[in-house]
Amino acid sequence: MTDLLKTPILYSFRxxxxxxxxxxALKYAELKIELRSVELSNLPAxxxxxxxxxxxxxxxxxxxxxxxxxxxxxxxxxxxxDPEHWMGENQQFLQEAEMLVETNDFSFKEDLDxxxxxxxxxxxxxxxxxxxxxxxxxxxxxxxQQQVFLLAPQITVAxxxxxxxxxxxxxxxxxxxxxxxxxRLQHWLVAMSGTSWFQDAxxxxxxxxxxxxxxxx
Numbered sequence: 238m239t240d241l242l243k244t245p246i247l248y249s250f251r252x253x254x255x256x257x258x259x260x261x262a263l264k265y266a267e268l269k270i271e272l273r274s275v276e277l278s279n280l281p282a283x284x285x286x287x288x289x290x291x292x293x294x295x296x297x298x299x300x301x302x303x304x305x306x307x308x309x310x311x312x313x314x315x316x317x318x319d320p321e322h323w324m325g326e327n328q329q330f331l332q333e334a335e336m337l338v339e340t341n342d343f344s345f346k347e348d349l350d351x352x353x354x355x356x357x358x359x360x361x362x363x364x365x366x367x368x369x370x371x372x373x374x375x376x377x378x379x380x381x382q383q384q385v386f387l388l389a390p391q392i393t394v395a396x397x398x399x400x401x402x403x404x405x406x407x408x409x410x411x412x413x414x415x416x417x418x419x420x421r422l423q424h425w426l427v428a429m430s431g432t433s434w435f436q437d438a439x440x441x442x443x444x445x446x447x448x449x450x451x452x453x454x
Contacts, residue, residue, distance in 0.1 A: 246271045246297040247310075247454060248284040251439060253277075254401030255307035259294040260438035261397050262311040263454055266318040270296075271451035274442040281447050308338050311394060323394040330388050334395035337387070341399045345373040349402060353409050367413075370406055374419055377403070381421035385428075392432075400429040 247263065247270050249256040263270050275284055280291055287303040288295040295305045296313070304310050312331075315324050324331055348370035355363035377399070380387050387395045403426060407414040415423065429435060442452065 242297060242299055244269050244271050244453075246273060246451070248273050248275055248280075248288070248293050248295045248297075250275060250277050250293045251441065253293060254405055256294045257401040257435070257438045258398055259296070259307040259310040259314075260454070261432075261434040262314040262323075262394070263296075264434045264437050265321075265323070265397075266314040267320065268314060268317055268454070270454035272442070272454045273445035273451060276444055281445065283447060308342070308398060311398060315394060321391070323392065323397070325389070325393065330393045330395060333388055334393065334398060337395050338398050340373060340376075341402055345370060346402060348373070349406050352406065363409075367409075371417075374403070374406070374417075374422060377425075378419045378422045381425055386425065392429075396425075396429060397434070400426070400435070404430065 245268070247260070249260055249272060251257075251274060260272075273281075273284070275281060275293060277293065280288075280293075284293070284295060285291055287297050288305050290305065292305060294307050294310060295303055296310045297303045298313070304313055348366055351358045351361075352363055352366035352370055355361075355366060358366065377387065384390045386392050387399075403422070407426060417423075437454075443449075445451070
């Protein structure tokens with residue numbers, strides 16, 4: 238039987254898109270979570286003990302149980318509480334969200350990294366990597382032609398799962414993105430950036446040190 242913690246612990250890094258989406262889902266679900274903001278270059282022993290790959294986010298939910306994939310953290314959070322039906326009735330949005338996350342987390346994330354850090358990938362100029370990433374931007378733009386958010390007229394789990402990565406892509410060259418032919422995506426990005434869940438996730442916090450008092454999410 239799992240020895241669940243009274244208050245789960247989230248190890249997180251403020252600027253990481255994976256951490257942002259996990260944080261947003263946990264905050265939305267109104268769960269009592271101890272937040273430990275860490276530095277990737279100096280992860281505390283407590284974080285390393287529950288994340289053998291030395292990655293964040295990592296959510297400790299039991300003495301010997303943790304979740305270290307952000308998408309899994311999101312789904313876990315919504316299983317606990319989904320007040321505005323991000324998953325939809327009978328989880329109707331989950332399958333399509335899973336497909337978007339797979340594209341986002343693999344092919345688009347690779348394009349994003351190569352675009353953002355183009356100097357590390359001298360095989361092509363940044364423009365080439367940007368054009369590859371635009372295939373996903375175009376897919377999202379077409380989805381947003383049907384409604385204000387990706388899968389429905391209101392925010393769903395799909396919007397939160399891909400938003401931090403689109404935001405990061407847009408910020409690589411903000412003037413270019415603002416002038417690009419993605420008006421609905423631009424509007425969507427502004428709307429998502431204005432949510433209280435993102436504002437809380439991106440708020441600067443003290444770096445957690447061993448023995449420090451935890452702050453609640």
